[in-house]
Amino acid sequence: MTKKSRDTRDMMKAYRNEAFLDSPDARALRILSEYLEPESRFARYGVDDTIVFLGSARLKSREDAERQLARAEAGDGDPDIARRDLDMSVYYEAARELAYRFTEWSKGLEDGGRRFVVCTGGGPGIMEAANRGASEAKGKNIGLTISIPVEEFDNIYVTRELSFHFHYFFMRKFWFAYLAKAVLVFPGGFGTLDELFEVLTLLQTRKMRKHLPVVLFGTKFWREVIDLDALARHGTISPQDVDLMFRTDSMDEAYDYIISHLSKYSLQERGAIL
Secondary structure: OHHHHHHHOOOOHHHHHHHOOOOOHHHHHHHHHHHHHHHHHHHHOOOOOOOEOOOOOOOOOOHHHHHHHHHOOOOOHHHHHHHHHHHHHHHHHHHHHHHHHHHHHHHHOOOOOOOEEEEEOOOOOOHHHHHHHHHOOOOEEEEEOOOOOOOOOOOOOOOHHHHHEOOOHHHHHHHHHHEEEEEOOOOOOOOHHHHHHOOOHHHHHHOOOOOOOOOEEEEHHHHHOOOHHHHOOOOOOHHHHHHHHHEEEOOHHHHHHHHHHHHHHHHHEEEOOO
């Protein structure tokens, strides 16, 4: 083997150089990859648009909360925390049921393609509930997970070919907003609030041109956590900005509100519009 052939063999193409790809100099490439790879996969599987479910990763299903309470009452755990978690499990079950109903409705549409696919952050809690409901309705569903230092963040109900894993929070939020035709927000913490206000800011500033119904599910929780009316009273938002959201505790109201808006504004509006 000649020296020239050995040198050619030993040379590494830039796109195979993992040290470079992981370096600060290649950050733009990593960001672009988190745009192009999901875009390619959504096109391959015919996903036109989504119904996004946001909410806490910490909420439990009713059956898990009941088991936790039984253990706590037997001396293994804090009964007060267990009773709180059982009370909050109503939101898990509501997200599960609504995702099931939306998936059934979407599957019954006459036009082709995958319309209004349930999309979550792919983790436990409310995310698991919505993916679970869609899976129980035998529908494809999406999970946009994120690399954070928490074990077992992924849930088992996400459709395997539509499971994504992001490094950059802002790219993950882009994909939440870009394909969404409706958003349901359940009780949650910092991440849920961040995602909610990202959507509201896009709507308020008209950076998002499409019609996007937003439901806040759980009126008592949201009234305690965010005083939207106070923002309007103090003049930091306009009174009409409060109407960017529909607040309810009723699964029927949430379902009817979303379906009426999708039927009126989105059935003929395929694909992403920002």
